[in-house]
Amino acid sequence: xxxxxxxxxxxxxxxxxxxxxxxxxxxxxxxxxxxxxxxxxxxxxxxxxxxxxxxxxxxxxxxxxxxxxxxxxxxxxxxxxxxxxxxxxxxxxxxxxxxxxxxxxxxxxxxxxxxxxxxxxxxxxxxxxxxxxxxxxxxxxxxxxxxxxxxxxxxxxxxxxxxxxxxxxxxxxxxxxxxxxxxxxxxxxxxxxxxxxxxxxxxxxxxxxxxxxxxxxxxxxxxxxxxxxxxxxxxxxxxxxxxxxxxxxxxxxxxxxxxxxxxxxxxxxxxxxxxxxxxxxxxxxxxxxxxxxxxxxxxxxxxxxxxxxxxxxxxxxxxxxxxxxxxxxxxxxxxxxxxxxxxxxxxxxxxxxxxxxxxxxxxxxxxxxxxxxxxxxxxxxxxxxxx
Numbered sequence: 001x002x003x004x005x006x007x008x009x010x011x012x013x014x015x016x017x018x019x020x021x022x023x024x025x026x027x028x029x030x031x032x033x034x035x036x037x038x039x040x041x042x043x044x045x046x047x048x049x050x051x052x053x054x055x056x057x058x059x060x061x062x063x064x065x066x067x068x069x070x071x072x073x074x075x076x077x078x079x080x081x082x083x084x085x086x087x088x089x090x091x092x093x094x095x096x097x098x099x100x101x102x103x104x105x106x107x108x109x110x111x112x113x114x115x116x117x118x119x120x121x122x123x124x125x126x127x128x129x130x131x132x133x134x135x136x137x138x139x140x141x142x143x144x145x146x147x148x149x150x151x152x153x154x155x156x157x158x159x160x161x162x163x164x165x166x167x168x169x170x171x172x173x174x175x176x177x178x179x180x181x182x183x184x185x186x187x188x189x190x191x192x193x194x195x196x197x198x199x200x201x202x203x204x205x206x207x208x209x210x211x212x213x214x215x216x217x218x219x220x221x222x223x224x225x226x227x228x229x230x231x232x233x234x235x236x237x238x239x240x241x242x243x244x245x246x247x248x249x250x251x252x253x254x255x256x257x258x259x260x261x262x263x264x265x266x267x268x269x270x271x272x273x274x275x276x277x278x279x280x281x282x283x284x285x286x287x288x289x290x291x292x293x294x295x296x297x298x299x300x301x302x303x304x305x306x307x308x309x310x311x312x313x314x315x316x317x318x319x320x321x322x323x324x325x326x327x328x329x330x331x332x333x334x335x336x337x338x339x340x341x342x343x344x345x346x347x348x349x350x351x352x353x354x355x356x357x358x359x360x361x362x363x364x365x366x367x368x369x370x371x372x373x374x375x376x377x378x379x380x381x382x383x384x385x386x387x
Contacts, residue, residue, distance in 0.1 A: 288312050
């Protein structure tokens with residue numbers, strides 16, 4: 001019994017001592033590579049705010065490591081070993097800050113990455129493409145950034161396109177992506193000549209040359225966005241019939257791609273919003289409504305998509321030769337009603353009286369309630385298709 005009591009006291013002391021020691025071992029510190037990978041994944045998941053902490057930590061640690069930005073050759077060797085390097089992390093940080101609306105910080109980070117990796121060996125053309133759109137000077141400075149981006153992309157294409165390698169589908173895909181980016185940069189330059197540099201004597205000629213080259217260099221399957229820019233130029237030249245044909249061709253390239261499928265062939269959301277505006281400008285409201293339906297399915301919180309839907313419905317209602325299909329009527333009416341609500345809310349915010357709204361005048365011209373209207377055809381699944 002005595003031994004038992006003594007043993008018990010010893011155990012009690014051990015237990016008491018153990019409460020003063022850490023119960024859980026601290027987790028091992030994440031490597032820089034893990035931090036960068038985590039931030040990248042979070043950004044892809046549209047969690048930019050959550051991505052900021054790991055990339056900030058990674059940037060801080062890389063900035064104290066001389067090897068991570070000592071020379072391009074050393075950085076290339078590190079990158080080949082799947083090690084994180086400073087300029088690549090800077091571009092990711094800039095992308096994250098851009099997503100968060102921190103434009104000034106993003107611009108500074110793109111500039112720093114471009115300074116360190118002057119030929120884009122590690123970061124490709126990304127910093128220059130972004131700076132072309134973010135630079136405060138605009139105009140000729142934007143053109144300089146676009147020119148540098150195109151130079152880098154063409155060098156990469158030349159390095160990849162060595163004849164036999166193009167038989168490899170993976171290599172062909174890499175080349176096509178770079179050709180698409182070249183086309184986008186050329187389109188960006190043409191838009192600068194249509195806006196900031198429109199006063200230049202050769203602005204129209206330069207714009208025409210750039211957009212023509214963009215169409216030539218862009219892979220046909222990925223050229224929808226480039227064709228939209230060409231159509232925009234034609235609209236500005238009052239060549240409406242030609243612009244209409246170009247827009248309709250651009251839609252054919254992606255309209256049958258399932259909504260849930262990721263594809264470079266389908267223009268991004270803002271580009272399709274611009275497409276709707278151009279289609280309405282050339283009086284192709286039926287095609288515009290089909291694009292709007294897709295936008296609303298993709299993001300039913302987009303005020304701009306709903307607004308354009310209502311606007312387009314009003315334009316359609318004034319065309320006596322167009323009727324609404326009974327099956328699509330309910331969705332289209334909802335679209336218009338939602339848009340009307342948004343317009344009323346916007347008018348209230350802006351202090352516009354109901355009677356001053358252009359929508360009110362258009363409503364007076366609505367077709368009869370009993371009139372059937374058909375704006376688009378439907379497939380077997382009930383989805384709207386272009387006619």
